[in-house]
Amino acid sequence: MVRTHVLYPDGRVQADENIALARGAPEGCTVWVDIVASSALGLAVIPPEWRFHPLALEDCVHPQRRSKYERFPAHTFIVLQALDTGTADEIDTVSVRVFVRPGLVVSVHDRPVSAIDRVDKLVLSDSDRVGFGAERVLHALVDAIVDEFVEVLDRWEDRIDQLAELALTDEERQVVPQLVSMRNHLGLMRRSLLPQREVITRLRDGLDEKDQGRHYFQDVLDHIDAVIDTAALLAEVCSGALQVRSDHINENLNRVMKYLAIVSTLLLPMTVVSGVFGMNFDVIPTTHDPLGFWGAILLMVLSAAMLVVWFRAKRWL
Numbered sequence: 001m002v003r004t005h006v007l008y009p010d011g012r013v014q015a016d017e018n019i020a021l022a023r024g025a026p027e028g029c030t031v032w033v034d035i036v037a038s039s040a041l042g043l044a045v046i047p048p049e050w051r052f053h054p055l056a057l058e059d060c061v062h063p064q065r066r067s068k069y070e071r072f073p074a075h076t077f078i079v080l081q082a083l084d085t086g087t088a089d090e091i092d093t094v095s096v097r098v099f100v101r102p103g104l105v106v107s108v109h110d111r112p113v114s115a116i117d118r119v120d121k122l123v124l125s126d127s128d129r130v131g132f133g134a135e136r137v138l139h140a141l142v143d144a145i146v147d148e149f150v151e152v153l154d155r156w157e158d159r160i161d162q163l164a165e166l167a168l169t170d171e172e173r174q175v176v177p178q179l180v181s182m183r184n185h186l187g188l189m190r191r192s193l194l195p196q197r198e199v200i201t202r203l204r205d206g207l208d209e210k211d212q213g214r215h216y217f218q219d220v221l222d223h224i225d226a227v228i229d230t231a232a233l234l235a236e237v238c239s240g241a242l243q244v245r246s247d248h249i250n251e252n253l254n255r256v257m258k259y260l261a262i263v264s265t266l267l268l269p270m271t272v273v274s275g276v277f278g279m280n281f282d283v284i285p286t287t288h289d290p291l292g293f294w295g296a297i298l299l300m301v302l303s304a305a306m307l308v309v310w311f312r313a314k315r316w317l
Contacts, residue, residue, distance in 0.1 A: 001036040002045055005123050007137070013127045019045050022104075031104050032137045034120065038110035046106070052099055053077065060108045064095040067195040069202045075101040076206075078199055081192045082113045082145045083152060091152070091185045093192050096145065098138065105137045115144040135213040142200060143220050149189065149227050153234070156182060160234055160241075167245040176245060183238035186231045193231070197224050262311065269303035 004021040006014040007030040014021060022031045037043050040061050046052060051074040059079065070077045077099055084092040094113050099106040107116060119140050123130050130140045160182055166175045204217035277284065277296050286292035311317045 003034040003120060005032040005034075005120075006030075007032070007123070007127055007130070007132055009132055011127055011132075013123055015124055019047070023047055029103065030133055030137060032123070033104075033106045034116055035106065035108045036110070036112060037108060043108070050099075050104065050106075051075070052106075056097070056099065060097045064097070065093070067192075067199045069199045075099050075104075078203070080142065080145055080199065081196060082109070082115050083148045084111075084113075091188055091192075096141070098141065100134055100138055103134055105134050105141070107141060113145075115148050116141065119144050133213075135207065136216070138203070139213065139216040139220065142203070142217070143223075146196075146220055146223050146227065149193065150223060153189070153227055153230055156186070157230070157234060160237055164237060164241040164244075167241045168248055176242065179238045179242050179245070183235050183242075186235040186238070190228055190231045190235075193224055193228050197221065197228070200224065258316075262317065266304045266307055269307070270300040273300050273303070 002017055002019050004016050004019055006021060006025045008014075008026075009028060019033060022033050025031050035042065035045065037060070040057075043057055043060055046057070053072040053074070056070065056072060056075075056077040059077070064079045065081075066079070067081055068079045077097070080096045080098065081093040082096050084094050094109055094111060096113060096116070097108045099108075109116065119130070122140065123137075130136055160179075163175055163179050163182070167179070200217055200221050204214050204221065207214045207217070273296055277292075286295060289295075308317070
């Protein structure tokens, strides 16, 4: 699938699903072409006169799990990791490859990306917000990709707060696997964003000091720094909640073991008394006494009662 956008200096926008619109765009316009392709055959629509480097085109076909920035003689090539927002509680990334040169931006990805779709709608509905020039279109793409990380992180923050509260309850038994899963997803998010931060830094530093585009990319850097810091903080919250859950379980276990130990201790003198009177000797005092049985019962009760008093004096009960 190909989506072509031609942005004119006066704010007009032409859009078509044919790359011929890009090839025939007047000089002085900004062209953005978005291509969904997972094979070299899908990239065959790229005109040879754009002189994209073969190594960069090869990277568009092979899986790329790490963001990167490369400069070639005819263009700049970057790889960004966008979120696949199919599920709210899981994270999967889609590699978005972008070719940039004056007046031209070409984005390539192997499946639809919601961040790209948002930029497409924004260009068609309000091109003034995007701005004019290849750097502004690139900024819109990068900003939309980072914003989706922010949105997902906001949802996860609410979910982690709920799980942290449930960690202190005995009824919820799925808290631990959910907390571990969230912590793993947060770690994956940070690992995806750290190389991406380096790419955006190089994009900013590649612009002239007086270029207004530096401010736009600096704004994206501020957002990505906030996401990285928040992800690290939420990972610590997950670890803390797991520790609290473990402490809570251990506390309950210790309480149960305490009561079982007390019961065993109370039964110990009773066992001794019953064992003494149950020995196989012909002559045992009070064996044939009518009150012998009740005397043994009284001895057992008194010994247990004395232990209870002692436990209370020691504040073990």
